[in-house]
Amino acid sequence: MAGKLNRRQFLIRSGMAGAGALSLPALLAACGGDEGGSGGGGGNSLFFENWPLYIDEETVKVFQEASGVSLKYTEAYNDNNEYFAKVQPSLSKGDKIDPDVIAPTFWMAARYVQLGWAQKLPVDKIPNIANLRDDLKGQPWDKDQEYNLPWQTGVAGIAYNMKTTGRELKSVEDLFAPEFKGKIGLLTEMRDTMGLVLMGLGKNISKLSTFDEAAEAFDKVEKAKNDGQIRAFTGNDYVDDLSAGNFAACVAWSGDVLQLTKDNPDVRFVIPEEGGTNWFDTMIWVKGSENSDAVAKWMDYVYDPVNAAKITAYVQYMSPVKGVQDELVKMGGEAAPLAEDPLLFPDEATVARLQSWGALSEEEEAKFDEAFAAITGA
């Protein structure tokens, strides 16, 4: 591994630490201390809680100097469900939480919006919102783009270690190949794992609305688990298992593998021929926060392609901002080749293979989650 800790390596460690701390601090934090914090105040301060190493080292500082907003940027957002568990006692009582802006993945953002825990963004004051990629606009749960702005987007596909597999992989079926028995990893993120399996069965996940339509895929994964095909359901720690050769192949996120391949050329990423799942992490403005000016300034700043390109060059995920590709070329140096990277800027044929999950009703989503929890065995 390279000397500098990259985003995912960091995630692995903090994920473990999170699990090891028994999430006690999270529970404690959820129990009290909801008042006060950096909120309130004359609208010139902002608290953004994001996923770890999901921003370059300059942006926060430069933004503060340019805008005069004092930005508190933390990286305590580690897991959608756990973060939700942490903040729900406060938000469900109508209390504030400390952060003004948080970064849930799209389906979780939809939940915040549906529960009324997200505020309408000060869209008028964010002219750069015009730079939002068209394909991300107008989600079913946010048709008028009032509640969320995507932070970064990516693809879940299959990563494999050539040394262990001995061959190139192309299909979702490869995850179920008997030759890889006990060497397959799946993600605990239900939508990414089940999305791929469903596409492997020829389903269109953007059109799924009931669990019954998806039951077949759950049976398939359950059978694979019982047969010992699946070695582990992991979070970000799949990266270590993959490079160590414990996993021959696993469901993986594009940006991770991009970074990993640099250190270990045997590790490769493929968007299966049946398709890959599109996902994006959002920025939403949490209910109770009053810093609308600062929120607008921040979102406008990161939706400027010049600034967005700097973030992309570091995090290596797909930017939701139009014009980043040109800016990367202008930046030159190490950033320029990224503009050509098919995983950052996929061609049309690839884009056609990507699908994103449609919105699920509360009841159906519960069925999906419960069925998945029953399989992961936890």
Next chain:
Amino acid sequence: MNATARLATVASRPERVGLGVMVTLSLGVIALGAGWVAGPSAAVVAAAMLATVVGLVSVAFVGGLETRRALAPYGLLKPGILWLSLFFLAPLWSMVVMSLSSKESRFDFFPSFTWEWDNYRIALTDFRPQFLRSFGYAAVATLLTILIGFPLAYVIAFRGGRYRNILLGLVVIPFFTSYLIRTLAWGNILADEGPVVSIIDGLGLQGAFESLNIMDNGKLLNTPAAVIGGLTYNFLPFMVLPIYVSLEKIDPHLIDAAMDLYSSASAAFRRIVVPLALPGIFAGSLLVFIPAAGDFVNAQFLGNPQTTMVGNSIQDQFLRQLNYPVASAMSFVLMFIITIAVLVYTKFMGTEDLA
């Protein structure tokens, strides 16, 4: 005058005063801690508790030396009792209430108490494999820690000589490192292309390990054996230390005496050393079995989806599924079973020697 006289009467029965105050205070603490009372009524409870303390002080003041002497034991008990009331009984009560509550919808964050016994049915049926696995793994790990820990403690106690303390230190030192880091390190050691597997392969022992069910399809990591191994490793000192303490107290002359009376070495070991070490084994078993049964770290990092233990399930229900009622029921069942198991074990092994 009258009031003082009444106080003096009360003070003539100091035991009742001491007990009464203790019970009142701990009930008050539980009521506040478990959230039975809030707002103005909480203030009333707090005031009542304060009044009780004032009353106690007055009684002690009026009652004289004898009364104060009789009150002292209750005074000494109070910090412990109150601490337990606030941090054990109050949460336990909340948990029991939660385990019998139900949610109206998935995002109903304030489950209401409805005598929902179904939570216990779910805990016992849906999660039966996890419960059985937890107790099975914990039992095997406990046995293994005895098998590994007893000889180790024996050597340190009887053959350690002046290096005893250093040897004990060596047992304990690795455990200054975080539990989690040690477990993760085992992940690297047991990895498919890690040192252990390559040594086994090099010696051609893979077949033997597979037939013993220690290895599975060429892998050592992410198997039941790895989970049990992790538990054994992580809890070993909790077995070694109590056994060492028991052994260390044994007067070597007892063994000499046995030998003088023509006992064989093995009979002396069986009939003198082992029985005297039993309290240590007993204490060690409890210290290993109880946390091991509730552990989830080893299963998470060394196991596979078919080795999940009940701790993993409880964590998942609490933190990912947000199903507090079922998670509470599971926690309570786990506690209950462990308590019963410990009581039976105590009955069987006897604890008199522990004192």
